Amino acid sequence: MEQAEGLPREQQDIVLKARKRVIESIGQNMDLYGINLSIGHLYGLLFFQNKPMTLDEMTEAMKMSKTSMSTGVRTLVDLKMVNKVWEKGARKDLYEVEMDWFQTFADFFSLKWRKAVEINMQALRKSRIELQELARTNPGQEELERLVEEDLAKINEAIRYYLWLDRFIEVLETGAIFDLVPKDLPQES
Template identity: 55%
Template sequence: MEPKYEEAIRKAEQRVVEALAKNMDLYGITTSTGFLYGTLLFQDKAMTLDEMGSALGMSKTSMSTGVRTLMDLNMVSKIWMKGTRKDHYEVASDWYQNFIDFFSLKWRNAAEGNAHALKKSENELIALLAKPDFPQEQREATERSLTLIRNGLDYYDWLLRLIDTLESHEIFNFVPRKE
């Protein structure tokens, strides 16, 4: 490849890597992990932690932490390579599936945790309202709180159904992939 073209290609790729790193930072993924993902994306082969560290000028420990984060999000996978004992990693290049995995995991954890807290509070307030000695002046405020909690439960039910449509790929019936 001619050097002048190689430099133009690297510059274009680096722009994408920087944009990805910045974007991932918006979603709670460190910028360095975003750079790692972007770097792996443009490789034509799987890389070891040492190779990643060399490419990014970062420590093996930082690379290991970043790779673990990306593996937890199903954005990177460890692969076996014949003739070497070092672990090799490659990026999952299906951006649609990366989005689904990332957001489904984050949203499901948050939605289930929040719904659990709301349900517990709902049950506690219902029990209070059922007590014969519960003060009348507190009933109205408690019933308002119950309405807000139930609205929240409806929202989390909707969010979990949305996550289900993402994970089942049913979402593509409503918002098709560009073919």
């Protein structure tokens, strides 16, 4: 973690303690994103850097293996929480945290929910077709017709939900969510 150099030791200790508290909190809450504690701590470390870091620098700061660090960084890059950056003269890859947490939230949940919508819609539509075909090819079987009708009602309600979720994802992806729920409100004191 970037040191608070140039400050008296007592002030440095307070700054570092405050940073560690935030990093620990970030790490503990990253399970919301499906991220383990150590990757959450890595994100917190990068959050307090004023310059991009290499994998070697992260490995040293976190006292973790380079393989674990590489996996952690790749996870954060895939989730658009960390960006790979270019710096003139740098021979190693550099990474920095995405500072726009609003965009990080929108990107993360858009990616996850979009995948869920696709998987579930495919299963729901296929099951709906199969049940409709079953009912069509077996007319006059009251128990079967009742079961198919009940299942189709449930499937159609699930499809209705995923169509809504798809529209919600679009609101996140386009940034229209911030028209509905503005980023800026009066500052907390």
